[in-house]
Amino acid sequence: MLFEQIASCGGCLSYLIGCQHSFAAALIDPERSQIERYLALAAQHGVRIRYLIDTHTHADHFSATRELAARLQVPIVMHHSTPVPFVDLRVGDGESIALGQLRIQVMHTPGHTRDSMCLHVENRLFTGDTLLISSTGRTDLPTGDPEALYDSLFNRVLRLDGATLVHPAHEYKNRSHTTLAQELESNPRLQKRDRREFVEMMRSLNLSLPTHLTEALRTNLSGGKTVAQLLAEAAAVVPFMSLDELKEHIARNDQDLAIIDVREREAYVTGHVPGARLLPRGQLELRVNEELPDPTRRILTVCECGHISTLAAATLRQLGFQRVIALDGGMKAWREAGYPMAHD
Numbered sequence: 581m582l583f584e585q586i587a588s589c590g591g592c593l594s595y596l597i598g599c600q601h602s603f604a605a606a607l608i609d610p611e612r613s614q615i616e617r618y619l620a621l622a623a624q625h626g627v628r629i630r631y632l633i634d635t636h637t638h639a640d641h642f643s644a645t646r647e648l649a650a651r652l653q654v655p656i657v658m659h660h661s662t663p664v665p666f667v668d669l670r671v672g673d674g675e676s677i678a679l680g681q682l683r684i685q686v687m688h689t690p691g692h693t694r695d696s697m698c699l700h701v702e703n704r705l706f707t708g709d710t711l712l713i714s715s716t717g718r719t720d721l722p723t724g725d726p727e728a729l730y731d732s733l734f735n736r737v738l739r740l741d742g743a744t745l746v747h748p749a750h751e752y753k754n755r756s757h758t759t760l761a762q763e764l765e766s767n768p769r770l771q772k773r774d775r776r777e778f779v780e781m782m783r784s785l786n787l788s789l790p791t792h793l794t795e796a797l798r799t800n801l802s803g804g805k806t807v808a809q810l811l812a813e814a815a816a817v818v819p820f821m822s823l824d825e826l827k828e829h830i831a832r833n834d835q836d837l838a839i840i841d842v843r844e845r846e847a848y849v850t851g852h853v854p855g856a857r858l859l860p861r862g863q864l865e866l867r868v869n870e871e872l873p874d875p876t877r878r879i880l881t882v883c884e885c886g887h888i889s890t891l892a893a894a895t896l897r898q899l900g901f902q903r904v905i906a907l908d909g910g911m912k913a914w915r916e917a918g919y920p921m922a923h924d
């Protein structure tokens with residue numbers, strides 16, 4: 581079978597697997613930052629992605645299933661207990677998905693989350709966050725249950741052939757895989773084989789919350805956009821001007837360029853780019869007609885860090901200001917560079 585493991589910088593692992601006879605492939609636990617890479621890998625291998633599978637509702641990374649499903653017109657697969665509303669193909673324990681000659685067999689393994697499943701394909705087990713290398717998924721996040729995890733591990737997963745390869749959804753030490761036998765022997769959490777001891781250990785882990793918990797749950801459960809995605813979409817339709825170029829425009833007193841500071845008044849009065857006019861982002865749509873009567877004018881938006889000015893420029897472009905650009909960077913970088921400031 582075709583097998584590719586794709587690691588992203590946060591320790592998330594996703595997998596492209598495929599049938600080498602039919603060239604049908606599936607993506608397991610795709611993550612948003614890797615979308616172009618998945619598509620490139622599928623093209624490189626000459627396979628067509630037919631299924632997008634999330635092993636569970638992720639609380640720590642942004643699932644790419646929704647965006648890829650829209651682009652590829654293929655179904656999103658999750659366990660039937662998932663709260664995710666836009667799943668196309670809900671699967672249950674013991675069922676399998678046909679991928680050419682391959683069969684992806686579903687094991688419902690609740691514990692890390694109620695909708696967790698492991699996927700068994702030939703001698704490989706894609707364990708999601710049920711079983712990690714030398715660890716297990718945590719059970720203290722929404723729908724987690726240490727009792728259920730005990731059953732999923734000791735009464736299901738670990739009863740499979742010990743030579744089965746383990747491919748988890750997370751790995752922070754660059755280990756590519758392990759086997760069930762190795763995990764049984766050396767995974768510290770699996771040494772607690774008594775149910776009560778295992779549950780007590782899981783309840784006393786006291787782990788810090790994942791960095792993007794609320795945003796990940798919000799976007800993964802709703803299919804909504806991440807903040808980074810919103811910013812990237814705005815940046816894709818806006819050209820930028822560098823700090824140095826703006827400095828030159830100011831030095832030659834370029835009157836053709838309207839510089840619009842989109843921060844709040846309190847920030848503007850502490851110092852701004854010479855010649856910049858104040859038009860806070862929050863008032864942009866309300867005041868745009870009186871402040872910017874000429875839609876053909878060349879306009880530069882400026883903010884503190886460069887993000888809000890990009891969103892403001894994208895909004896202005898949508899409103900028909902086709903010569904709007906955003907400052908690449910913001911007032912923070914401008915101040916730090918020691919470039920001229922006005923305080924009027």
Ligand SMILES: [Fe+2]
Pocket residue numbers: 636637638639640692709717
């Ligand atoms: Fe997870």
